[in-house]
Amino acid sequence: MTTAFSSLRQRRALLLLLALSLLAPGLRAEEAVTVFAAASLREALESQAAAYAAEGHRPPRLVFAASSTLARQLAAGAEAQLFLSADERWMENLGEARPLSSAPLLGNRLALLARKGTQPPCGAPEPCLRALPERLGQDGRLALGDPQHVPAGRYGQAALSFYGLLPTLEGQLLPADSVRTALAWVARGEAPLGLGYASDARVLPALEALAIIPAEAHPPIIYPLGRLLDAPQQEDARAFEAFLRGPRARAAWKAAGFTPLASPPQS
Amino acid sequence: MMGEAEMLATLLSLQVAAVAVLGSLPLALLVATRLARGGRGTLLLDALVHLPLVLPPVVVGYLLLITLGTQAPLGGWLKEVLGLRLVFHWTGAALAAAVVTFPFQVRALRLALEAIDPGLHRAAQSLGLSPWARFRRVTFPLALPGLLAGAITAFAAALGEFGAIMTFAANIPGETQTLPLAIYSALQTPGGETAAGRLVALAIALALAGLLLGEGAARHLRARTGQTLGSLR
Secondary structure: OOOOOOOHHHHHHHHHHHHHHHHHHHHHHHHOOEEEEEHHHHHHHHHHHHHHHHOOOOOOEEEEEOHHHHHHHHHOOOOOOEEEOOOHHHHHHHHOOOOEEEEEEEEOOEEEEEEOOOOOOOOOHHHHHHOHHHHHOOOOOEEEEOOOOOHHHHHHHHHHHHOOOHHHHHHHEEEEOOHHHHHHHHHHOOOOEEEEEHHHHHHOOOEEEEEEOOHHHOOOOEEEEEEEOOOOOHHHHHHHHHHHHOHHHHHHHHHOOOEEOOOOOOO | OOOHHHHHHHHHHHHHHHHHHHHHHHHHHHHHHHHHHOOOOHHHHHHHHHHHHHOOHHHHHHHHHHHHOOOOHHHHHHHHHHOOOOOOOHHHHHHHHHHHHHHHHHHHHHHHHHOOOHHHHHHHHHOOOOHHHHHHHHHHHHHHHHHHHHHHHHHHHHHOOOHHHHHHHOOOOOOOOOHHHHHHHHHHOOOOHHHHHHHHHHHHHHHHHHHHHHHHHHHHHHHHHOOOOHHHO
């Protein structure tokens, strides 16, 4: 340790580097709009942000995790302007902690997913779902977001309960910390089947959607977009929000497998 | 006061940590003996042993998943031939905890072994004791404080392992959901703060008990063997 950084110049350089590294996060927070978004939106939102940046705007900073994790972090004061949750419950929950203006942005569908070519095709969704226990067999697991908190998992559990499968399959559920973790297990073959979003099947090339779960089997899947009114740079945040709700973005959402919902009048 | 789910998570944590530490103890002893002897390859072995200490636990979990998952050659073989399925199973949680806490055991053991006066070995040898008898009657008793201190520290650390277990064994309530994972899940749930608070108090109590027990046992043994192993901690 005595030889390393021994000369004054080296030590000065090191100090300068340390000082700069302390400044760096502050500088970044100054310039970019930060969006906290549900894990299932990763690819779609990334390409939306790229299109937005291509129009000459500052590229927004995107942070992805399970909606539950993000809502907790935002409630605790995390610095972000926009929150894209995979369900309305977490948005409402955040609204109790911070001032928020939120409206639905997207709809999605739930799907039964498998690694390509590993499962016989499904045919009609309903009989196929009712036959899930036979498909899974004795020790096969059904991967899904943790129903305790991950929206996709809550929708999934609701669907299983709708078809009366919950008592049978309870012990065979494989809960993950986000829907993408669950689907990664399916893609890896560690779980033969998983419940995720129809939009996930489009971006995960290893997976195929065996069946789209009928919408009546679970609460409607709605991604609300919320703007945190106590965050700085409201102007920039509003601009990106308008873009995400705009006609060009709607076409891209649709192409990514989401359903753009009726846009509210802009305030 | 404590709900069934919290009870389950606590018991599972104790089970996972105990199996992790006891299961890896023989290997830790072997590796520590080899390290204490020195010689060629010691540096590399030392680095390898310490790798889990500096690697992010999630990397350890991922490496386990891609080597011991049922789709990996080794994991598939274990499942087919031995019927042993580690992934998404409590034994997998124990394995993940064992890998991550292995360095604690080896470290304490190695220091204890190195602190043994080599003269005692020579004396035992000159008295005609076989290598096994020397180990049993000289090395082992003198290394016992280190062994215990290492094991208890590893146990306390295994109770707290999160990333590796989460990645390799998942967070299945009643199967692989240990205390830290239960805390994580509770914190993710709206209104889960109360449950999380109880679990946090439990985790602190268990960790503290483990650490105090480890220190106390090591002191007791040190006093008994009359060895000063000040370098141990």
